[in-house]
Amino acid sequence: MTTDRPIIQTRGLTKVFGSNGTAVHALRGIDLTVQRGEFVALMGPSGSGKSTLMAIVGCLDSPTSGTYDLDGVPVQGLSGAALARVRNEKLGFVFQTYNLLPRASIARNVELPLLYAGIGRKERRQRALELLEQVGIVEKANALPAQLSGGQRQRVAIARALANRPALLLADEPTGALDSKTGEEVLGLFKELHRRGNSVVLVTHDPHIASFAERRVELRDGLVVEPDAQAA
């Protein structure tokens, strides 16, 4: 693994929903490169295609055309199981609404990606506790998500995203459901993760939140509108 290899590299990515008369062109040809260790904010108004781009970058959806290399490996054409492995090993997701499993304890929520990675029970538990320690919430390890505040839940989600030491952290409006003070704390956590060398892509429509990133990429109508913001 070389350090100068981009973590994300897309060429001519398009995404069309529907067909013929009802076709919606969500992405119209995205060329985007994100270097390893970068903290990038993906910005744009509602309907600009940023969530669609995030889904494709997160291997949750596939493009209609174009190419996408994640950590130097082309992911288009991979099977469902292979994509699941990529999501498990290389990506960590943080969602706006946390998306924790409501009936699983905090520790178990964090353990899940490790379970899917085939890591043994003892090691899973140990790693989950370490991660919860890192995000400052280890004392709630056995609580259920409903017993936590929004900020605490988002910290759990971040711990879960970091479980398999992913190459890339993807955060979709991670402070959208939080009050401004808690939001700042969470963003501070992302900044800290970036400082430690993690690559982070943050989707937001809020310029203030985007200001925490070191680079901003703006989308409008399915196209990147600030080419000078791209490093590639």
Next chain:
Amino acid sequence: MKGTGAFRERLVEAWVEIRENLGRSSLQAIGVVLGVASVLGGFSISDSQRRRSDERWTKLGGMDRLVVQQATAVKDGTPTALEAANLGLRGDDREEAEFLDARAIEGATQEKVARGRVRSPYADQDRQVRGIDGDYLPLNGYSIESGRSFSAQERAEGRPVALLGAEARATFFPTGEVIGQTIRVGDIPVVVVGTLEEKVFRWRESDPNWFAWRNRVILLPSVLVARRMNGDRWNRVERVSFRIRDLSVMKTFGEGLETLLRGNHRQQGDFRIDDVAARVRRQQDQGQIYNLIFMLSGVLSLLGGGLVNVNIQMAALKDRVREVGVKMAIGASGGEVFKGFMTEALVLTGLGSLVGLLGGVAFSWAITSLLRIPLFLQPMSFAWALLLAGAFGFVFALYPAWKASRLSPMEALRYE
């Protein structure tokens, strides 16, 4: 995933899901409970009846017997010359039958019946006495309670000795020692050398003893009865019985015996061969029909329950689409999601089966108590009930699990 306790995790997750959705889970399990209870209950009731029937046959001397009896050759009208000249069942028939296939026969006996006054110091009654030889006692399920059986010499020479059934002993010697005492059968003084154990069988506990008549027997050597009470020069007998070593040769031996007897009896059907095992098998075959009906009702319950299950699971899946999406986003493959849903359905089937087994036992206990017969639970009935429930549970879980595993992670995450 490798062997990392993933199965255990799936079990825990399934258990939590079931516990948290108890109402839905209970509804899902009802079909399994009813199906298992129906199959197990039905089979157990049927088995209990069959076992009772087997006990009866065992007490009657076992099922591996061929019994030849006199039968009326003349149905109606005047007998033909051949019919009139026929001699009926004879001792010679038995001896020749033993040559048919000596290796197949484990035991044989013949019975010669007479009637007369039987007297002791305590009673004086008109009674039937039965002349026996060979293996009469084991062939009829009797065993000696006190004293001894007839010796070979006593049987061969027709010595005046007797064995008394339990009722006969109580009637003719209500008190004191009976062995060595003398009774008079007609004019013949006969020494009692043994008594027989009491034969008791009640289909239901409240029934009178079905075998009371078998305790009335007074047994004498058949040679004695033939020579001094009811004999003739053709050595005619009332009944001949064979015990067949191997049930698989019963049919062949029976056919050979019938051909032999028809030849001996001038082609007249004045005898009846009773293949006890075949009779029992016929009864059991009828029992199998009930088993099939019970199984069918169980299968229908499982089928109905399974279809309800699919519907409930599909509805439940809608509540869990987002959860599936989250799992997929953090690395669960479609296969892992499939296994998760299958585990949950199978755990539910397992729990439903356990409740069904308890229900089945309770149901069969209630019915057998009502019939007043002992409950007999066979491991095979449990196995069948579990096998059917497992098979149906598995098949009906496939579709919802497959649907869940085919969800697009993106659409699942966006699902509201």
